[in-house]
Amino acid sequence: MDKPFAITLDVGSSLANHTGSWRTRRPVYVDRLPPCNATCPAGENIQGWLFHAESGDYETAWRKLTEENPLPAIMGRVCYHPCEGACNRGRLDESVGINAVERFLGDEALKLGWRFDAPAAASGKRVLVVGSGPAGLAAAYHLVRSGHAVEIREAAAQAGGMMRYGIPKYRLPRDVLDAEIARIVELGVKLRLNQPVEELEPLLGEFDAVFLGVGAHLAKRAYIPAGDASRILDAVSVLHGMEGSTDELKPLLGRHVVVYGGGNTAIDVARTAKRLGAEESIVVYRRSREKMPAHAFEVEEALQEGVQMKWLATVKEAGAGEVMVERMVLDEKGFPQPTGEFERIEADSLVLALGQETDLSLLQKLAGLNIRDGLVEVDAGMMTGHRGVFAGGDMVGNERTVTAAIGHGKKAARHIDAWLRSEPRVPAPKHALATFENLNTWYYADAPKTMRPMLDIVRRQSTFDEVLGGLSEENARFEARRCLSCGNCFECDNCYGVCPDNAVIKLGPGKRFQFNYDYCKGCGLCVAECPCGAIDTMAEDI
Amino acid sequence: MSHQPVKFYQTGTFTVGNRLLAPEQRSVQASAKRYNSLNSGHRACQGCGEALGARYAIDAAMEATHGQLVAANATGCLEVFSTPYPETSWQVPWIHSLFGNTAAVATGIAAALRVKGKAVRVVAQGGDGGTTDIGFGCLSGMFERNDDVLYICYDNQGYMNTGVQRSSATPPAARTATTMAVGVEPGNVFGQGKFVPAIAMAHEIPYVATATVADLRDLEAKVARAMELHGARYIHILVPCPLGWGSASDQTIQMARLAKETGLFPVFEAEGGEIKSALKIRKPLPVEDYLRPQKRYAHLFAPTLRADVIERLQGIADRNIRKYGLLEENP
Numbered sequence: 013m014d015k016p017f018a019i020t021l022d023v024g025s026s027l028a029n030h031t032g033s034w035r036t037r038r039p040v041y042v043d044r045l046p047p048c049n050a051t052c053p054a055g056e057n058i059q060g061w062l063f064h065a066e067s068g069d070y071e072t073a074w075r076k077l078t079e080e081n082p083l084p085a086i087m088g089r090v091c092y093h094p095c096e097g098a099c100n101r102g103r104l105d106e107s108v109g110i111n112a113v114e115r116f117l118g119d120e121a122l123k124l125g126w127r128f129d130a131p132a133a134a135s136g137k138r139v140l141v142v143g144s145g146p147a148g149l150a151a152a153y154h155l156v157r158s159g160h161a162v163e164i165r166e167a168a169a170q171a172g173g174m175m176r177y178g179i180p181k182y183r184l185p186r187d188v189l190d191a192e193i194a195r196i197v198e199l200g201v202k203l204r205l206n207q208p209v210e211e212l213e214p215l216l217g218e219f220d221a222v223f224l225g226v227g228a229h230l231a232k233r234a235y236i237p238a239g240d241a242s243r244i245l246d247a248v249s250v251l252h253g254m255e256g257s258t259d260e261l262k263p264l265l266g267r268h269v270v271v272y273g274g275g276n277t278a279i280d281v282a283r284t285a286k287r288l289g290a291e292e293s294i295v296v297y298r299r300s301r302e303k304m305p306a307h308a309f310e311v312e313e314a315l316q317e318g319v320q321m322k323w324l325a326t327v328k329e330a331g332a333g334e335v336m337v338e339r340m341v342l343d344e345k346g347f348p349q350p351t352g353e354f355e356r357i358e359a360d361s362l363v364l365a366l367g368q369e370t371d372l373s374l375l376q377k378l379a380g381l382n383i384r385d386g387l388v389e390v391d392a393g394m395m396t397g398h399r400g401v402f403a404g405g406d407m408v409g410n411e412r413t414v415t416a417a418i419g420h421g422k423k424a425a426r427h428i429d430a431w432l433r434s435e436p437r438v439p440a441p442k443h444a445l446a447t448f449e450n451l452n453t454w455y456y457a458d459a460p461k462t463m464r465p466m467l468d469i470v471r472r473q474s475t476f477d478e479v480l481g482g483l484s485e486e487n488a489r490f491e492a493r494r495c496l497s498c499g500n501c502f503e504c505d506n507c508y509g510v511c512p513d514n515a516v517i518k519l520g521p522g523k524r525f526q527f528n529y530d531y532c533k534g535c536g537l538c539v540a541e542c543p544c545g546a547i548d549t550m551a552e553d554i
Numbered sequence: 555m556s557h558q559p560v561k562f563y564q565t566g567t568f569t570v571g572n573r574l575l576a577p578e579q580r581s582v583q584a585s586a587k588r589y590n591s592l593n594s595g596h597r598a599c600q601g602c603g604e605a606l607g608a609r610y611a612i613d614a615a616m617e618a619t620h621g622q623l624v625a626a627n628a629t630g631c632l633e634v635f636s637t638p639y640p641e642t643s644w645q646v647p648w649i650h651s652l653f654g655n656t657a658a659v660a661t662g663i664a665a666a667l668r669v670k671g672k673a674v675r676v677v678a679q680g681g682d683g684g685t686t687d688i689g690f691g692c693l694s695g696m697f698e699r700n701d702d703v704l705y706i707c708y709d710n711q712g713y714m715n716t717g718v719q720r721s722s723a724t725p726p727a728a729r730t731a732t733t734m735a736v737g738v739e740p741g742n743v744f745g746q747g748k749f750v751p752a753i754a755m756a757h758e759i760p761y762v763a764t765a766t767v768a769d770l771r772d773l774e775a776k777v778a779r780a781m782e783l784h785g786a787r788y789i790h791i792l793v794p795c796p797l798g799w800g801s802a803s804d805q806t807i808q809m810a811r812l813a814k815e816t817g818l819f820p821v822f823e824a825e826g827g828e829i830k831s832a833l834k835i836r837k838p839l840p841v842e843d844y845l846r847p848q849k850r851y852a853h854l855f856a857p858t859l860r861a862d863v864i865e866r867l868q869g870i871a872d873r874n875i876r877k878y879g880l881l882e883e884n885p
Contacts, residue, residue: 026642512598
């Protein structure tokens with residue numbers, strides 16, 4: 013005993029005192045499902061790829077993105093981004109410009125020539141994909157990456173389906189489309205153009221599975237009494253005709269064009285007509301502006317370009333150089349009712365944009381198939397009633413967007429892969445949704461959304477140059493950093509910092525944190541102060 | 555000017571760390587190798603603001619002095635929960651003093667180190683009781699002699715360790731064991747108590763600052779600034795007490811944040827008796843938002859709403875906002 017005066021015990025550390033025994037509730041790290049991811053029709057891990065874009069690691073971000081969707085540069089232009097509508101930041105200031113960042117990543121990949129990783133070891137299985145639209149391309153991409161041999165048969169002269177033959181160039185420049193398709197083909201997908209599949213049944217023996225993504229290319233018609241001199245076209249052929257290689261092959265619409273319909277296709281045709289030199293391009297729609305199925309921003313852009321809208325009107329008759337329309341009123345249920353008031357509008361041509369249907373003739377001899385309302389019925393794994401034949405895209409659903417089709421293609425590919433390997437597909441359980449209430453928004457810096465540059469109005473009325481611009485690197489990174497990382501740890505160190513008991517262990521960059529339950533008293537400070545809601549509590553067994 | 559917030563790297567400098575910031579822009583507390591001067595296993599209540607504030611402040615002082623630091627500690631919660639003989643949570647040379655003489659003990663240590671020619675810095679620390687009441691004479695002496703000590707007061711607005719009695723830092727209307735919520739003017743009376751940072755400024759010492767546990771980066775910057783200077787320095791840190799305030803243990807930081815955002819606790823710094831800068835209010839809030847979650851103010855809301863008392867407290871906040879310029883000029 014060699015201790016100072018009045019000292020009888022050795023100095024000890026408080027580490028001997030395991031204060032974790034005080035705890036009645038324990039904090040646990042969780043991953044919650046961000047609303048953007050939950051909403052994405054293509055099932056992208058948006059928060060996951062934004063995380064990498066935030067730090068400027070664009071290639072990792074792009075690789076994360078393309079695990080789910082091989083067409084980011086296209087997505088960043090044509091997707092209607094329901095993710096942004098669901099974004100929690102929308103309740104704070106404005107939603108994150110996810111679509112703009114996606115386009116930046118897609119363009120960056122094309123600019124710098126990033127390639128997909130080589131496919132997995134060959135499985136020896138052969139899959140036929142019918143149609144090279146977004147659904148077919150997505151299916152082919154995922155299948156080839158799983159090691160299967162994929163052959164796409166496309167009826168048209170070029171690949172892309174409605175992305176090429178339905179979406180105008182001012183929204184999707186063709187060099188972008190070509191480059192993203194080429195990158196998928198490079199993986200070893202056999203793309204056979206000008207190969208319409210007229211009958212599927214004889215081909216079944218050649219392949220182990222089939223994915224159908226033939227789209228909906230038949231224009232719906234409506235009976236409109238028409239004089240001999242009237243010129244009536246349908247929207248599908250007009251837009252298809254725009255892909256003609258020379259001006260002579262482009263559709264002749266005249267100086268006064270009337271488009272009948274209220275969907276995005278109607279707006280596309282009206283804007284195309286304006287660019288082709290029409291003095292007047294008028295959209296006639298039977299219901300009101302609010303009821304238009306076209307997206308509000310497309311209607312707005314069309315109006316900016318000088319397209320005129322005639323809401324609450326139906327086309328009764330088409331004659332030489334004019335159409336007759338009848339004014340409608342909405343009844344109390346919101347349905348349009350005729351008024352008996354008529355009006356004549358100058359029209360060199362009338363374009364019908366009344367929706368599309370699928371040409372199902374190739375399925376005639378296929379047993380077990382169910383068709384309802386013109387759509388092929390598929391099960392939860394995208395398989396039709398005929399075993400081994402899967403389908404997706406516009407032919408199975410009424411959502412009819414590029415993004416939904418890509419989602420179908422991916423889902424079908426995952427199920428085809430499981431089916432070919434004779435393994436049941438067990439998708440990972442979905443995390444609980446990360447709601448706005450899970451967040452502690454105090455910690456996020458105020459930052460308004462970055463606006464994307466728009467082409468000047470004169471060029472929008474006379475050329476097919478792309479209307480919406482992209483973001484610069486700086487802006488894209490700023491925009492990515494507006495992400496709140498809802499429900500997923502982004503390593504802000506708050507839990508590590510705010511614990512009064514040093515009961516959080518920092519594991520290092522990319523490895524997140526761990527609780528030291530020996531000392532955690534269960535005060536809940538880390539939970540309350542976690543900005544993104546990545547910590548939950550659960551009761552202790554006591 | 556002290557801490558300049560980085561406004562936009564997702565969470566900027568609002569969070570403890572931020573992977574997007576350059577390493578030199580990161581906080582002491584974000585480091586995996588921080589000192590943890592006050593280590594695990596201490597016996598502070600769940601969600602203790604003082605335990606948090608003490609680690610924030612002493613870790614920052616250790617960082618600034620490269621570990622060349624001695625701390626003197628007044629009797630109070632901080633001592634009782636951290637060092638029940640023979641065990642301690644401190645990982646810094648640390649000396650216990652009486653309730654009232656910490657400033658004098660620290661003065662003595664500083665003098666001894668000067669005589670010995672050692673470049674070791676001295677910190678004295680205590681709660682509001684040991685600082686604003688019992689140790690005030692020694693503290694004022696340390697100030698007027700301009701001894702080379704940083705004194706840190708962890709203000710939880712009462713004697714919490716002995717059963718929540720009133721101190722001269724207890725705010726008006728707050729209920730404590732000695733200012734019960736009874737009578738016409740329930741809780742602590744208006745017009746009493748003192749704000750020691752202002753008194754410290756009146757000594758015209760080199761550095762005076764206030765901080766809260768809700769603004770880590772500001773707190774760290776102030777400790778770092780204080781350690782750049784010599785002479786008497788004083789930092790007053792608001793540390794909410796879940797036990798004494800009757801707030802939920804997970805709301806400790808939120809309470810400190812609301813105290814600052816409502817203007818009830820002004821966060822500023824002064825050099826040589828002159829205010830240099832104030833931390834601006836980010837989202838102005840009525841004092842009611844701060845009072846309502848605390849049981850020590852429950853008598854202002856039930857059985858009858860005491861709008862008159864809340865109004866007087868709002869008046870205090872408004873005066874602070876005016877006096878210290880707490881609002882952004884061009885919001």
